[in-house]
Amino acid sequence: MQVSLFITCFNDTLFPQTGRAVVTLLERLGHTVRFPEEQTCCGQMHFNTGYQREAIPLVRRFVEVFADSEIIVSPSASCVGMVRDLYPRAAELAEDPVLLDRVLELAPRVFELSEFLVNKLGLEDVGAYFPHRVTYHPTCHSLRMLRVGDAPLKLLRAVRGIDLIELPRAEECCGFGGTFAVKNADTSMAMLGDKLRCVLDTRAQYCVSADTSCLMHIGGALHRQRAGVGTVHLAEILAMTEPGASR
Amino acid sequence: MKHEPIPTRPAIRFEEAARLALADTQLRRNMGKATQTIRGKRASVVNELPDWQALREAGRAIKERTINQLGHYLLELEASVQRAGGQVHWARDAAEANQIITRIVASHNARQVVKIKSLTTDEIGLNDALAEVGIDATETDLAELIIQLAGERSSHILVPAIHKNRAEIRDLFMRRLGIKSLSDEPRALAAVARAHLRKKFLEAPIAVSGANFAVAETGSVCIVESEGNGRMCLTLPKVLVSVMGIEKILPRWEDLEVFLQLLPRSSTGERMNPYTSLWTGVTTGDGPQEFHLVFLDNGRTRVLADPIGRQALYCIRCSACLNICPVYERTGGHAYHSVYPGPIGAILTPQLAGVENAGSLPYASSLCGACYEVCPVKINIPEVLIHLRGEVVRHKQDDDRAGAWPSAEGMGMKLLANVFADRSRYERSQRLGRFGQRFFMKQGYIEHLPGQLGGWTAMRDIYPVAPQTFREWWKTRQ
Numbered sequence: 266m267q268v269s270l271f272i273t274c275f276n277d278t279l280f281p282q283t284g285r286a287v288v289t290l291l292e293r294l295g296h297t298v299r300f301p302e303e304q305t306c307c308g309q310m311h312f313n314t315g316y317q318r319e320a321i322p323l324v325r326r327f328v329e330v331f332a333d334s335e336i337i338v339s340p341s342a343s344c345v346g347m348v349r350d351l352y353p354r355a356a357e358l359a360e361d362p363v364l365l366d367r368v369l370e371l372a373p374r375v376f377e378l379s380e381f382l383v384n385k386l387g388l389e390d391v392g393a394y395f396p397h398r399v400t401y402h403p404t405c406h407s408l409r410m411l412r413v414g415d416a417p418l419k420l421l422r423a424v425r426g427i428d429l430i431e432l433p434r435a436e437e438c439c440g441f442g443g444t445f446a447v448k449n450a451d452t453s454m455a456m457l458g459d460k461l462r463c464v465l466d467t468r469a470q471y472c473v474s475a476d477t478s479c480l481m482h483i484g485g486a487l488h489r490q491r492a493g494v495g496t497v498h499l500a501e502i503l504a505m506t507e508p509g510a511s512r
Numbered sequence: 513m514k515h516e517p518i519p520t521r522p523a524i525r526f527e528e529a530a531r532l533a534l535a536d537t538q539l540r541r542n543m544g545k546a547t548q549t550i551r552g553k554r555a556s557v558v559n560e561l562p563d564w565q566a567l568r569e570a571g572r573a574i575k576e577r578t579i580n581q582l583g584h585y586l587l588e589l590e591a592s593v594q595r596a597g598g599q600v601h602w603a604r605d606a607a608e609a610n611q612i613i614t615r616i617v618a619s620h621n622a623r624q625v626v627k628i629k630s631l632t633t634d635e636i637g638l639n640d641a642l643a644e645v646g647i648d649a650t651e652t653d654l655a656e657l658i659i660q661l662a663g664e665r666s667s668h669i670l671v672p673a674i675h676k677n678r679a680e681i682r683d684l685f686m687r688r689l690g691i692k693s694l695s696d697e698p699r700a701l702a703a704v705a706r707a708h709l710r711k712k713f714l715e716a717p718i719a720v721s722g723a724n725f726a727v728a729e730t731g732s733v734c735i736v737e738s739e740g741n742g743r744m745c746l747t748l749p750k751v752l753v754s755v756m757g758i759e760k761i762l763p764r765w766e767d768l769e770v771f772l773q774l775l776p777r778s779s780t781g782e783r784m785n786p787y788t789s790l791w792t793g794v795t796t797g798d799g800p801q802e803f804h805l806v807f808l809d810n811g812r813t814r815v816l817a818d819p820i821g822r823q824a825l826y827c828i829r830c831s832a833c834l835n836i837c838p839v840y841e842r843t844g845g846h847a848y849h850s851v852y853p854g855p856i857g858a859i860l861t862p863q864l865a866g867v868e869n870a871g872s873l874p875y876a877s878s879l880c881g882a883c884y885e886v887c888p889v890k891i892n893i894p895e896v897l898i899h900l901r902g903e904v905v906r907h908k909q910d911d912d913r914a915g916a917w918p919s920a921e922g923m924g925m926k927l928l929a930n931v932f933a934d935r936s937r938y939e940r941s942q943r944l945g946r947f948g949q950r951f952f953m954k955q956g957y958i959e960h961l962p963g964q965l966g967g968w969t970a971m972r973d974i975y976p977v978a979p980q981t982f983r984e985w986w987k988t989r990q
Contacts, residue, residue, distance in 0.1 A: 442878025
């Protein structure tokens, strides 16, 4: 299958290892990866912060860039949620019925990585190896917006060597929320503090999730505290294989 | 009388009020414990219903249909109430509603009224309005009484004193009711309140209530409660005045079937609430012999005009969204400076008071979506929050055009939108960022950012632009 990668501006700029892992994984599974280089940002930050007029050109741009892509996969539940749930709203706001049609036509072809693997391809074991103690934080947008359910957990359970520990109060928000973390920094910190406590209680070496944005929030604080606990995107775990394993 | 049109107008911004609240260790402890407990109770009674999702759908559908034909149903309700011997009053805003109620109380030469817990009367500031003309209003719900005695404002829709624990309530009762010794056992605290209130029930000639539901076809009004104080107010005084937001209307009697299942399970986590009172106009020789129903608009028709925002009017005030909200759990209700706190307050208050008066509230959410999941009438709260944020920014930008200084945030957002609009600008910015960040970087991370962005680095290190972006790596592969 030919898969177009929607990397997100975030991963492209700050976490390229996540994007490289998606490419490694999808190619290992026998797919061809395309990267439309004209892509920039989906406009989520603008839209959710209220700068909706400013987001509309980015919506148009996205629809244009991915117009001829059959399947679009992204390692970000949050940005996929923007395209699937909020692009129709943006098109309505732009009072552009042509854009709305194009958005509605595009949306069902956009998948978050774990739902693509588990729901679309029917895979759980992708041949990964990760010999570490790990806890999984389900991000709000993967859980309640995309409803990926336990797809990421199914993938993680099939990873060889992994010691997967359940995160207490897992479904509670980590306090990121995009610009919420800056505009309401104090409340965000209070939420983050409780999330960190739960992560640390698991004695995991890594906190894994399907969104680098939430991981940047959790991981940035773990690093500040020198907690000795890292964060890793789901794709990076799934891309790892046992040394000497056949591809 | 110096009444603001809507006393829900927040005096200070949410983030500033939250900052203070977050530092209150007793509040954090009380709120954490209370919200976790109610959440658990709600989840267990909701999960035992196999048709819960269908009930939510039904609740939403009934509300949607009713709100879309509100004028029709209000006239039907007015006629039904009048037929049953009640009187109906239409109040455009808080001031009009307070005048109507004050006039009714004064016409009976009454000096005191007893009240059933009612958010709507809090919204219009009724107690203050009555006090100004020398009428003493006593709250008879235990938690409302606590708040009234403490001279505070409610911090929760359903449990107004959720921010207080037993020890704090004991101290309050001893101080305000002149009691020499009292334990902090709930039974003892309730007994003190009961003795205090009994006298009021027997003395007051007039009761004031809100309304959970009002049925258009029969003219019946419904109050749902737990303590029995409402039943006392609805049966003992000679005169009853009920104030209802115009959105509280249900078309048919059988619609109650849906809502009387949705409400107690969502609010107190009970299968059924202890007291459900329904009355229709006046019955000779039984209960109040004079009944007034006040229809309150107070901004609601303006909310109705907004196709996305109007779903806030479906709210049945269950408070499930407050109890599940990770923001509310930590800041408590006072930080919202609104009669309606929590997620529902964040979408209702700015609409009732105008976004220009409550612009920080739509941002008091991480958009985690937990509120939408528990809402018994499926109000898509995150959708309305995002919509209102758009209104806040548009309002600000209109001010900018009128000559005000654009904000740093506004300029930053414009700049970024410009960067993202063009691939080469975007790639140049990545390289520029990588060059510029070296002045902030420490061992591979950035530990301090200036200005508003410093909120981020107060607790978190920030990851820098990668030495090789993904797109740079992709180019090397080809």
